Amino acid sequence: MFASVLSGVVRGLESRMITVEADVTNGLPQMQMVGYLSSEVREAQERVRSAMQNCHLSIRPMRVVINLSPADIRKAGSGFDLPIAVALMIAYGYLPQSSVKDIFFAGELSLNGELNGIHGMLGLVEEARQNGCRACIVPEDNAAEAAMVQGIEVYGAFTLKEVFDHLSGAAPLWKTIINIEEILQKTGQRGGPDFKDVKGQAMVRRAAEIAAAGRHNLLISGPPGAGKSMIAKRIPSILPPVSADEALEISRIHSVAGTLPPEGLVCERPFRMPHHTISVSGLAGGGMIPKPGEISLAHRGVLYLDEIPEFRSETIEILRQPMEDHAITITRNVGTYVFPADFMLVASRNPCKCGYYPDRSRCRCSEKDVRRYLQQISRPLLDRIDLHVTAEQVPFEDLQEGAAGESSESIRARVEKAHAIQTERYKGTPYRFNGELDANVLEKYCLLGEKEKNLMARIYEKKQLTARTYHKILKTARTIADLEGKEKIEEKHLAEAALYRPDAAFGE
Amino acid sequence: MEEKMEERRAGRNTDEEMREHECMAWMCSIPGLFRPHHLKLLERFGHAADLYAAAETETEAMVKEGYAWAGQVRKFRKKHSAEEVSRRLAGQGIRFCYAGDEEFPEKLRQIPDPPLGLFIKGTFPDATRPCVGIVGARLCTRHGKETAEAVARTVAASGGQVISGGAYGIDGAAQMEALRSGGSSFAFLGCGVDLVYPEEHRNLFEKMYSSGGVISEYHPGAFARPFLFPPRNRLISGLSDVIVIVEARKKSGSLITAAYAAEQGRDVYAVPGRPEDELSEGCNELISQGAGIFLSPERFAEDVLSAIGGRKREQTAQLLDSGERKVYGILGKTSVNIAEIAQRTGLNLSELGKILIDLELKGLIREASADSYLRI
Numbered sequence: 001m002f003a004s005v006l007s008g009v010v011r012g013l014e015s016r017m018i019t020v021e022a023d024v025t026n027g028l029p030q031m032q033m034v035g036y037l038s039s040e041v042r043e044a045q046e047r048v049r050s051a052m053q054n055c056h057l058s059i060r061p062m063r064v065v066i067n068l069s070p071a072d073i074r075k076a077g078s079g080f081d082l083p084i085a086v087a088l089m090i091a092y093g094y095l096p097q098s099s100v101k102d103i104f105f106a107g108e109l110s111l112n113g114e115l116n117g118i119h120g121m122l123g124l125v126e127e128a129r130q131n132g133c134r135a136c137i138v139p140e141d142n143a144a145e146a147a148m149v150q151g152i153e154v155y156g157a158f159t160l161k162e163v164f165d166h167l168s169g170a171a172p173l174w175k176t177i178i179n180i181e182e183i184l185q186k187t188g189q190r191g192g193p194d195f196k197d198v199k200g201q202a203m204v205r206r207a208a209e210i211a212a213a214g215r216h217n218l219l220i221s222g223p224p225g226a227g228k229s230m231i232a233k234r235i236p237s238i239l240p241p242v243s244a245d246e247a248l249e250i251s252r253i254h255s256v257a258g259t260l261p262p263e264g265l266v267c268e269r270p271f272r273m274p275h276h277t278i279s280v281s282g283l284a285g286g287g288m289i290p291k292p293g294e295i296s297l298a299h300r301g302v303l304y305l306d307e308i309p310e311f312r313s314e315t316i317e318i319l320r321q322p323m324e325d326h327a328i329t330i331t332r333n334v335g336t337y338v339f340p341a342d343f344m345l346v347a348s349r350n351p352c353k354c355g356y357y358p359d360r361s362r363c364r365c366s367e368k369d370v371r372r373y374l375q376q377i378s379r380p381l382l383d384r385i386d387l388h389v390t391a392e393q394v395p396f397e398d399l400q401e402g403a404a405g406e407s408s409e410s411i412r413a414r415v416e417k418a419h420a421i422q423t424e425r426y427k428g429t430p431y432r433f434n435g436e437l438d439a440n441v442l443e444k445y446c447l448l449g450e451k452e453k454n455l456m457a458r459i460y461e462k463k464q465l466t467a468r469t470y471h472k473i474l475k476t477a478r479t480i481a482d483l484e485g486k487e488k489i490e491e492k493h494l495a496e497a498a499l500y501r502p503d504a505a506f507g508e
Numbered sequence: 509m510e511e512k513m514e515e516r517r518a519g520r521n522t523d524e525e526m527r528e529h530e531c532m533a534w535m536c537s538i539p540g541l542f543r544p545h546h547l548k549l550l551e552r553f554g555h556a557a558d559l560y561a562a563a564e565t566e567t568e569a570m571v572k573e574g575y576a577w578a579g580q581v582r583k584f585r586k587k588h589s590a591e592e593v594s595r596r597l598a599g600q601g602i603r604f605c606y607a608g609d610e611e612f613p614e615k616l617r618q619i620p621d622p623p624l625g626l627f628i629k630g631t632f633p634d635a636t637r638p639c640v641g642i643v644g645a646r647l648c649t650r651h652g653k654e655t656a657e658a659v660a661r662t663v664a665a666s667g668g669q670v671i672s673g674g675a676y677g678i679d680g681a682a683q684m685e686a687l688r689s690g691g692s693s694f695a696f697l698g699c700g701v702d703l704v705y706p707e708e709h710r711n712l713f714e715k716m717y718s719s720g721g722v723i724s725e726y727h728p729g730a731f732a733r734p735f736l737f738p739p740r741n742r743l744i745s746g747l748s749d750v751i752v753i754v755e756a757r758k759k760s761g762s763l764i765t766a767a768y769a770a771e772q773g774r775d776v777y778a779v780p781g782r783p784e785d786e787l788s789e790g791c792n793e794l795i796s797q798g799a800g801i802f803l804s805p806e807r808f809a810e811d812v813l814s815a816i817g818g819r820k821r822e823q824t825a826q827l828l829d830s831g832e833r834k835v836y837g838i839l840g841k842t843s844v845n846i847a848e849i850a851q852r853t854g855l856n857l858s859e860l861g862k863i864l865i866d867l868e869l870k871g872l873i874r875e876a877s878a879d880s881y882l883r884i
Contacts, residue, residue, distance in 0.1 A: 498861060
């Protein structure tokens with residue numbers, strides 16, 4: 001008998017609907033699978049056979065053909081086990097074809113009939129809803145994630161037997177219902193790392209605030225143990241909380257990568273801190289069937305590159321295009337994939353190989369070595385980092401009795417205000433934040449008065465700035481003014497912005 | 509109160525001040541009229557704006573009283589409006605500056621007969637750095653030229669600025685060398701700033717437009733005439749902290765400059781020469797009257813320039829406001845980190861950033877390495 005069941009395949013971040021067809025006829029007993037399958041899909045037949053047997057659904061020896069259509073799309077992943085099993089149940093006559101009408105299936109089977117979760121469920125269920133499915137049956141592990149999609153009923157099952165009982169009407173499954181707003185609110189109250197734990201480092205804290213407010217990229221230099229990573233880890237806490245749309249957008253990527261938290265939704269700004277040995281495809285995304293890399297996992301959050309000079313230069317180089325386009329395009333022979341990658345870059349570095357330069361009582365690096373170490377970061381990347389700041393060794397007294405710093409919450413209030421101002425200002429333009437402004441529109445958005453121009457001219461001369469540094473100072477000053485809610489950039493904003501300029505002393 | 513002061517220092521904030529600036533530029537641009545005429549006009553009308561607004565009959569009345577030159581005012585008024593003059597100046601890359609402007613050099617305000625207005629191409633000297641006037645004969649010896657160049661090099665190397673007259677000989681050689689050594693140089697002309705006199709120094713002038721300035725009290729288009737040169741010498745000495753006379757004959761314009769310098773309280777140094785040397789007579793004479801002896805560029809740098817630099821810093825340090833004083837007080841000869849300064853002064857980074865830049869621009873402190881500052 002012929003049966004067909006709806007399922008889907010993940011392609012990059014997108015999903016495509018796949019129809020799983022099964023036909024059981026008389027003939028030589030064999031099971032054939034066709035439809036441009038990868039080996040993990042082909043292996044499904046063994047899992048399905050055992051799982052069904054173990055759920056007391058015997059498979060009589062007959063000629064079985066399974067087809068996954070459309071036949072021109074490469075099928076990969078282990079999510080086809082469940083739909084194949086369901087198709088066989090119908091084809092063997094255990095269930096009527098009408099019981100699976102408009103129901104979407106995806107999930108992996110283990111030999112004893114249990115259902116295991118798969119990657120990319122969020123996107124699959126979204127695609128199913130768009131294609132008019134009214135319900136979906138997924139492994140319980142994926143139920144929370146799938147339930148994020150509104151407008152489709154989601155049933156989570158632990159075993160194949162439960163699925164069978166649900167479809168036959170013997171024992172219906174529980175519907176999984178999730179309230180996104182509620183989850184967002186709950187995680188909002190969860191205490192993560194907070195800026196109030198950071199003692200001293202007034203300058204780095206302030207630079208982090210400005211960077212977060214104008215979405216500038218930030219480079220922190222300083223000796224080991226000064227708190228560079230500590231501060232970087234707290235930057236997500238001063239960014240505005242994610243909206244429901246953003247949460248879905250971020251979750252979709254993490255769903256494909258398999259890095260979703262148990263509640264099924266990424267509700268916090270991602271903070272990604274890849275090790276410096278990371279490969280190009282690890283950072284950018286890739287593989288034979290491309291998966292999102294660290295830059296996409298940091299989408300709408302912070303990508304922190306600790307010890308940036310230690311990264312291989314070809315790895316770092318690939319950051320350039322995604323930083324401009326907020327997405328990365330990966331082309332493989334199986335197709336072209338686009339992964340969003342809209343992240344804020346925070347990088348840190350030691351001032352030299354040993355980390356203590358310019359403290360000559362401890363640093364024994366030669367001037368040449370120091371220079372070489374610093375020049376390992378590619379120029380084009382440095383050009384995309386607006387704020388450069390130095391973290392100093394925190395003196396003992398500060399550690400002991402330094403007052404607790406300002407809390408993330410009150411910093412975030414200012415950052416949110418600055419974001420609101422920018423949203424208003426850049427309405428109808430391709431820009432969203434000050435950090436994204438191109439040189440040709442600086443005139444328009446960073447207008448200086450006579451007095452300010454004068455000061456800038458003098459700073460320019462005194463500090464021997466380059467045009468590029470000058471633009472960075474303008475953008476940063478714009479953000480400082482926004483933080484204060486000022487429409488006009490004032491002298492003090494420029495003066496402060498100049499403190500965070502790339503430093504000549506560091507050979508740049 | 510302080511805000512108001514700020515406003516005044518920024519100059520030209522009110523419409524009235526702007527108007528006066530424009531009318532002064534207009535008055536100073538009337539061809540054929542110079543300082544005595546301007547003084548007479550201001551005495552009669554009070555302000556340039558009032559002169560500009562005055563009826564023709566009033567200037568006619570002056571002509572009838574015997575001031576024939578006052579006819580020029582009416583003629584000019586008819587042909588050119590104040591706005592047009594400003595526009596034309598801007599078109600020529602010339603700025604105008606009168607005593608009411610913030611930019612007007614403080615030192616020139618204090619000389620006995622300050623200029624009413626100055627036309628400038630380029631900038632004024634940086635008041636926080638030493639200004640050294642180097643003047644001497646036009647027809648000089650090769651040795652004199654070389655000495656002038658050595659002085660200019662020393663001045664440029666120690667961050668000073670060379671002031672002179674842009675003439676042949678000593679003046680031009682010193683200025684060119686200052687620019688070549690990466691310093692800046694400023695020339696006061698005996699003609700309008702739109703002219704290049706002498707023509708052979710066009711190259712020098714072009715360089716000064718970008719790294720220094722060419723300044724004149726006379727209206728654009730004024731040809732160089734002998735009677736215009738002595739008065740401009742008072743400006744060379746007036747703007748300088750110290751004057752070095754390299755070669756001068758017994759009767760020489762350089763001696764006029766030296767006399768002005770003495771009157772204005774500026775130090776005068778002269779390069780000594782052999783008694784029978786005609787070109788050293790003036791210098792030796794000055795020495796006999798008590799001028800300092802120029803022994804060598806090194807000694808000059810050590811004794812004179814560093815003293816001027818220190819004096820200047822002291823002077824500026826006196827004028828600091830409370831915030832600046834607080835920060836300056838914390839800094840010493842070893843560098844202090846910004847975060848530490850912020851902590852000790854309790855200033856936020858915005859305020860502190862502004863103060864640090866101001867102090868740096870005033871030449872009192874410098875950035876030692878990343879994010880730390882020290883006193884100069």
